[in-house]
Amino acid sequence: MIETENLTKRYGNLIAVNDLNLRVGAGELFGFLGPNGAGKTTTIKLLVGLLRPTSGTARIGGHDVQREPLQAKSLVGFVPDNPNLYEKLTAREFLHFMADLYSVDPDRAARRSEDLLRLLDLDDWGDELIESYSHGMRQKTALAGALIHDPQVFFLDEPTVGLDPKSARLIKDILRQLCDRGVTVFMSTHILEIAERMCDRVGIIQEGRLIAVGTMDELRGGDGGASLEDIFLELTGGDEYEELAQYLTE
Numbered sequence: 001m002i003e004t005e006n007l008t009k010r011y012g013n014l015i016a017v018n019d020l021n022l023r024v025g026a027g028e029l030f031g032f033l034g035p036n037g038a039g040k041t042t043t044i045k046l047l048v049g050l051l052r053p054t055s056g057t058a059r060i061g062g063h064d065v066q067r068e069p070l071q072a073k074s075l076v077g078f079v080p081d082n083p084n085l086y087e088k089l090t091a092r093e094f095l096h097f098m099a100d101l102y103s104v105d106p107d108r109a110a111r112r113s114e115d116l117l118r119l120l121d122l123d124d125w126g127d128e129l130i131e132s133y134s135h136g137m138r139q140k141t142a143l144a145g146a147l148i149h150d151p152q153v154f155f156l157d158e159p160t161v162g163l164d165p166k167s168a169r170l171i172k173d174i175l176r177q178l179c180d181r182g183v184t185v186f187m188s189t190h191i192l193e194i195a196e197r198m199c200d201r202v203g204i205i206q207e208g209r210l211i212a213v214g215t216m217d218e219l220r221g222g223d224g225g226a227s228l229e230d231i232f233l234e235l236t237g238g239d240e241y242e243e244l245a246q247y248l249t250e
Contacts (some may be wrong), residue, residue, distance in 0.1 A: 007055075029200050049069050077149070091144070153184045155186045199216055201215050205232075
């Protein structure tokens with residue numbers, strides 16, 4: 001469902017994404033990991049069509065994101081790390097607006113809106129202005145808006161940041177259920193425990209390059225007891241942590 005070939009994004013002399021070649025299948029929950037500034041968010045923006053690549057291609061469901069943007073984007077739901085919502089709308093109004101953007105039948109949009117508000121524990125707040133919402137409620141509203149049209153590919157950039165444990169668990173359960181229904185989920189996160197427990201495969205990017213990809217067993221190789229944190233620090237350079245540990249024990 002997600003394919004990239006030599007996908008590259010440059011900003012002057014800075015190469016934010018460097019020759020990315022990646023395949024993610026239908027129904028897969030794929031975790032995308034990397035240090036700050038590694039290129040995770042840039043990659044997601046390239047895949048959803050918010051940025052134009054310098055070179056290379058990205059395809060969603062077989063549709064080239066640049067040559068067939070409407071067909072590709074019609075398959076996609078996207079929740080950024082800091083969603084910008086229309087604060088003078090209520091959650092119900094926002095969901096109907098999102099449904100209109102994706103040409104969802106009005107009757108179906110109404111049913112989906114109520115189902116999503118109830119699922120995300122927002123039904124009692126559905127007629128309140130979004131400007132009165134907490135961070136977690138805004139995140140859940142953005143999630144509902146991205147799901148209103150039943151996307152086949154779902155992108156999330158740090159979906160659990162700032163959420164209370166109940167809301168974070170709810171979103172994790174929803175993502176797993178989506179994958180069980182055949183939806184492809186592509187999720188970036190800094191919380192390695194979440195990625196290790198949830199994801200079918202993970203990819204690790206550093207300085208714009210994909211340096212590792214696979215299941216946990218494949219990433220462990222011969223070290224069957226290694227955690228994802230151990231693997232991540234080994235691949236991305238954990239020297240500073242060793243120096244800190246040595247300093248603290250002196």
